[in-house]
Amino acid sequence: MRLSAGRVLVVEDDGDLCALVSDVLDEADIATRCVRTDRDAYAAIPTLPTFMGLVVDVNLGHGVTGFDVARFARQVIPEIAVLYISGEASEEAVKVHGVKGSGFLQKPFTPDELVQALKLRLAV
Numbered sequence: 001m002r003l004s005a006g007r008v009l010v011v012e013d014d015g016d017l018c019a020l021v022s023d024v025l026d027e028a029d030i031a032t033r034c035v036r037t038d039r040d041a042y043a044a045i046p047t048l049p050t051f052m053g054l055v056v057d058v059n060l061g062h063g064v065t066g067f068d069v070a071r072f073a074r075q076v077i078p079e080i081a082v083l084y085i086s087g088e089a090s091e092e093a094v095k096v097h098g099v100k101g102s103g104f105l106q107k108p109f110t111p112d113e114l115v116q117a118l119k120l121r122l123a124v
Helices: 015-027 038-047 067-074 091-097 111-122
Strands: 006-012 032-035 055-056 082-084 103-108
Touching: 006 038, 006 067, 015 032, 015 111, 032 038, 032 055, 038 067, 055 067, 055 111, 067 082, 082 091, 082 111, 091 103, 103 111
Parallel strands: 006 032, 006 055, 055 082, 082 103
Antiparallel strands: none
16 A cells, blocks of 8 residues: 655655655655755645654754654644654664654664654554
């Protein structure tokens, strides 16, 4: 079953990784929209209330974090599933600063780990 277009927002400041995450999820029949900045994420979230999930890098640069983006997403779409990804943050940091019920994947991760972690959050 394919989720409809734009159902998972990927927020990753590394363009290559953003594209890779989107490709992996697309191959798993999870449609995505990829943005590279917090500004683009803040603009996209309210315009597409059909988002079911958010995959967000913890460290987005320039002072804003994935934690900030996820909190905003939950204000707009309270039921949105959140999966944090990071090469620097820890699972403990996600427990302290992340939104309730969120998941975490340490970079680097495998495509299968990404798909399974997101599907677990989406209950797909």
